[in-house]
Amino acid sequence: MRRAAAIMLQGTGSDVGKTVLVAGLCRLLADRGLAVRPFKPQNMSNNAAVAAIPGTEAFGEIGRGQWLQAFASRVPPSIHMNPVLLKPQSSTGSQIVLQGRVAGRAEGRDYQRLKANFLPKVRESFAALAEEAEIVVVEGAGSPAEINLRAGDIANMGFARAAGVPVVLVGDIDRGGVIAALAGTHLVLDPADRAMIRGFLVNKFRGDPSLFADGLAAVTRFTGWPSLGLVPHLPAAARLPAEDSVALERLGRAEAAPLLVAVPVLPRIANFDDLDPLRAEPGLAVRFVPPGEPLPEAARLVVIPGSKSTIADLAALRSEGWDRDLRRHVERGGHVVGLCGGYQMLGRRIRDPHRIEGDVAEAEGLGLLDVETVLEPDKTVRETRAVSPAGLPLEGYEIHLGRTEGPDRARPVALIDGRAEGAASADGRVFGTYLHGLFAADAWRRDFLARLGHTAGPRDHRAALDAALDEIAAALARHLDVEALLAIAQDGINTA
Incomplete structure (x- = not known):
């Protein structure tokens, strides 16, 4: 040695x-x-x-x-x-x-x-x-x-x-x-x-x-x-990724900006560094909303983050009234993105037949996507290279328990070796994905923010991390x- x-x-x-x-x-x-x-x-x-x-x-x-x-x-x-x-x-x-x-x-x-x-x-x-x-x-x-x-x-x-x-x-x-x-x-x-x-x-x-x-x-x-x-x-x-939720208190104090992104802080929030590339965008503010506060009406985008216990965090989201805030947000023409566990919450139902997360066998989802999730014992853990349906390169990773199926998967977020990944609503304003690191894809991020009316600069996220x-x-x-x-x-x- x-x-x-x-x-x-x-x-x-x-x-x-x-x-x-x-x-x-x-x-x-x-x-x-x-x-x-x-x-x-x-x-x-x-x-x-x-x-x-x-x-x-x-x-x-x-x-x-x-x-x-x-x-x-x-x-x-x-x-x-x-x-x-x-x-x-x-x-x-x-x-x-x-x-x-x-x-x-x-x-x-x-x-x-x-x-x-x-x-x-x-x-x-x-x-x-x-x-x-x-x-x-x-x-x-x-x-x-x-x-x-x-x-x-x-x-x-x-x-x-x-x-x-x-x-x-x-x-x-x-x-x-x-x-x-x-x-x-x-x-x-x-x-x-x-x-x-x-x-x-x-x-x-x-x-x-x-x-x-x-x-x-x-x-x-x-x-x-x-x-x-x-x-x-x-x-x-x-400008570095935060390691754990201790950092969320200071991340909740976002400065005013033309484009506001709201992120509800779930009790078992996971991989919230997915939002780092958005936090670094000029003219854009990411607000991590703590329990006890409503989702801000001024938000143009709400991101439901990953979760270590999806069903329990879905119940917590409802207890805060964030499900009602989210529905009103969509009715006003707002956009919603669900990442990993957040993707599962956006569907019609989450089933846990093996009681992986606890004693609750199934839960009604938020119903913003026409999909259902079944939690399975085998965890998916892998690096992922993909492309968007428009051909833009995507690179990230997957860590999740569960298989998600339903009609809205006919409109995927990404293609991985030709396989559809993720799901989107018919109007494209709501989508979910298991792909972590989505917002770090510079070309895709610029294209997505343009759909929200925000002109993003030519940022290289990885180069910024290096710097x-x-x-x-x-x-x-x-x-x-x-x-x-x-x-x-x-x-x-x-x-x-």
């Missing part, structure tokens, strides 16, 4: 910016000519991506954040980059995806007992990446300060100690109390866990950095850890002690 350097970024809490920092470091190191691979032992997110299962022609699921980090590393995504993915299906339970494939479901308390059993697979995936890399950049989950979850841990210190990977602790100054967060983490950690931390960095700083010099010194005085950098607020991070990562990497090169990080990583030779 090839010996690879490794370093792990853990946080004082969730949403401190670890995903963006790992992506930026991966781009920075790749641009230095290093073979770099991202790795996150355990992730919890319904924003999933498709990745290759090495040695097969099949595909599996990983967190969207690890897809982004692979893109930053300029390498194809692999299921080994995120061997354990938890996809929440309820307030207490999640589907478990192990090395890309569904391995069952567990309630939170049950998972705490199960997780230690996954450590061999986690180490196996890490070893597979280390074999092909010169350096592996690892992302923790949540915080090592959650000592109530330490037993059997595979996401933070449990993995770091098992694999011999040194840790850098990340604090978020934007939320306040960063000195206490870093010093408090030092205080509560077991001495052996604390010894894994070789330094800290502070993220999301705004203003004059000299004003926080005493703050950095204070953290070192309390912990003994050296400061490895003070990272400023990175505007380019807003954002380059900007973040350049900022990290200026504000981090990269040589010190590399020296720490040399101590992370894989001992798995």
Whole structure:
């Protein structure tokens, strides 16, 4: 096995910016000519991506954040980059995806007992990446300060100690109390866990950095850890896909624009980064509508997003009154797009004969498309290349349970190897599709927005994502002690 350097970024809490920092470091190191691979032992997110299962022609699921980090590393995504993915299906339970494939479901308390059993697979995936890399950049989950979850841990210190990977602790100054967060983490950690931390960095700083010099010194005085950098607020991070629903609160505050797109925030919303290409369009605003608020009448387009539990989220949509808002929207001449689970909701009926999602055997759909869906045990997970009926290129991925049939499928959204995919109403103002990434197809997006009366510019979505990562990497090169990080990583030779 090839010996690879490794370093792990853990946080004082969730949403401190670890995903963006790992992506930026991966781009920075790749641009230095290093073979770099991202790795996150355990992730919890319904924003999933498709990745290759090495040695097969099949595909599996990983967190969207690890897809982004692979893109930053300029390498194809692999299921080994995120061997354990938890996809929440309820307030207490999640589907478990192990090395890309569904391995069952567990309630939170049950998972705490199960997780230690996954450590061999986690180490196996890490070893597979280390074999092909010169350096592996690892992302923790949540915080090592959650000592109530330490037993059997595979996401933070449990993995770091098992694999011999040194840790850098990340604090978020934007939320306040960063000195206490870093010093408090030092205080509560077991001495052996604390010894894994070789330094800290502070993220999301705004203003004059000299004003926080005493703050950095204070953290070192309390912990003994050296400061490895003070990272400023990175505007380019807003142009990257959000990893999980923590970001939806800030995405709900859309600025005014000539074209408004409304997206109801379902309890188990999934893959809402499908909307990123629309959010980046000048003159267009995407508003994620939280529970308790009606769908805005000014919206010209409503997108029903993906869902991890379609029938339960359909019931939640109705309880909010969004079904009535949606019908009035259509009566006013508005457009509706359903993506994946949202596509299933737009039909006449959803059947679940195998009780995959729960105890409800079937549910009446919104009736905006003349189709019906039957949920099936075998999950479709694949990359997809397609064309629109007009011949425009489409590229994306599918992750779904279910087969959708009905008369409106005679008007497909896409053709995949000649096979019709998706369905549209007779007037074309309502359509649904299983194809994630639809709006990232630049020519198709321009054509679609033109039908809404919006003139889109010649944006290259993938190039814009590349540019954002380059900007973040350049900022990290200026504000981090990269040589010190590399020296720490040399101590992370894989001992798995």
